[in-house]
Amino acid sequence: MKLIHLYDYYLKYSKITPKPVRVKIRVGDLDFKNIKLDRDIERVKRRYHQLTKSELVELLVNAEQYIAEQNRTWIKTQFESFQ
Structure with missing residues (x-):
């Protein structure tokens, strides 16, 4: 019984930060159309x-x-414009 109380105390006062929630990547036509040629490549790599x-x-x-x-x-x- 005491062990459960200690664990609750630990959870309450510990400085553990929760893991960030991963955001699903949305990929579609709009995402690729908005890519700029002069973007920061290092930021993209990160x-x-x-x-x-x-x-x-x-x-x-x-x-x-x-x-x-x-x-x-x-x-x-191209084929349509050739005809």
Whole structure:
């Protein structure tokens, strides 16, 4: 019984800070359209270093999908303008 009280006391007065809640990365057309060429690359690298491996994989796959869609759209417009 005393052990439970000590633990409650410990939780109440300890200086343990809770882990920050990870924010899910939202990746879509708008995110890639808003990328600026003159952005701070070091800041981008720091942000990527904070991501988990699975988040990085998801970001990369979505980036490739976006690039593939943009390439298809560009090729389609090139053929249409040629005719």
